[in-house]
Amino acid sequence: MSSGFPLPSALPGRVLIVVATAAEAERLRDLPARVVVSGVGPVAAALATAAALRSGAYDLAVSAGIAGAYPGSGLAPGDLAVSSRMIHADLGTQDGERWLGLEHLGLSVCPDTSHFGHFAAWDGAADLAQRAGAALGPLLTLSTVSASTAEAAAWETRFPGALTEGMEGAGVAHAALLAGVPALELRGVSNPVGPRDRASWRIGEALAATRRGLETLLGAATQ
Numbered sequence: 001m002s003s004g005f006p007l008p009s010a011l012p013g014r015v016l017i018v019v020a021t022a023a024e025a026e027r028l029r030d031l032p033a034r035v036v037v038s039g040v041g042p043v044a045a046a047l048a049t050a051a052a053l054r055s056g057a058y059d060l061a062v063s064a065g066i067a068g069a070y071p072g073s074g075l076a077p078g079d080l081a082v083s084s085r086m087i088h089a090d091l092g093t094q095d096g097e098r099w100l101g102l103e104h105l106g107l108s109v110c111p112d113t114s115h116f117g118h119f120a121a122w123d124g125a126a127d128l129a130q131r132a133g134a135a136l137g138p139l140l141t142l143s144t145v146s147a148s149t150a151e152a153a154a155w156e157t158r159f160p161g162a163l164t165e166g167m168e169g170a171g172v173a174h175a176a177l178l179a180g181v182p183a184l185e186l187r188g189v190s191n192p193v194g195p196r197d198r199a200s201w202r203i204g205e206a207l208a209a210t211r212r213g214l215e216t217l218l219g220a221a222t223q
Helices: 023-026 042-055 125-132 149-158 169-179 204-222
Strands: 016-021 032-039 059-068 082-088 092-095 098-101 116-118 135-141 163-165 183-192
Touching: 016 183, 016 204, 023 032, 023 059, 032 042, 032 098, 042 059, 042 169, 059 082, 059 169, 059 204, 082 125, 082 169, 082 204, 125 135, 125 204, 135 169, 163 183, 169 183, 183 204
Parallel strands: 016 032, 016 059, 059 183, 082 135, 135 163
Antiparallel strands: 059 163, 082 116, 082 183, 092 098
16 A cells, blocks of 8 residues: 655665664654764764765655744644754844844855755655644754744744744754755654743644654654
8 A cells, every 4th residue: 555655665764864863762762763863063964964864775864853843833842743844044144223134244165055944844744744733844953952932933934834943853854865865854842942941831632643654654664
């Protein structure tokens, strides 16, 4: 029976899942994919992804984990977000009151290209989101987590439609782009972006949502 996903039939064993922490990895070790722990942040994620992609052949690199949801996204703890794009959001400069991204500075994250840190997701992302009951949209990667409603609003203004804020997705996507491998980001929502209130975080529910998305992806590949 066809899964409806544009994935190779040999995909199991050829999906790379990159997570930030060992605790996240333990929830995913039994899935039919290679799970790599990168550490926190886009640089750590990119280095771990690049090393893994050099060591084997993969058809898809997935950044997976938990994230905060932006107020305008409509997402709540326990919901799942799937990337349409993975954006290295804080690459740029402050020019007085204005924020200028790399596209306004004539700078690129890749040699010999005009690439501004906006990475397109794997072309099966929309199908996956529909099947998994997930939201589809831009997922932002920042090196410093937002901690106020004003910061959250600023990022939503700069990147309309942004769903979540994480710290690794664009790093995975960047390394995958250079290796010629499609990339995807899946994030279970643990909390709203804004003032830090760790007592309200729903990490267990967020990790369950992330696993649900990965099971949908990998299950489709094995049907």
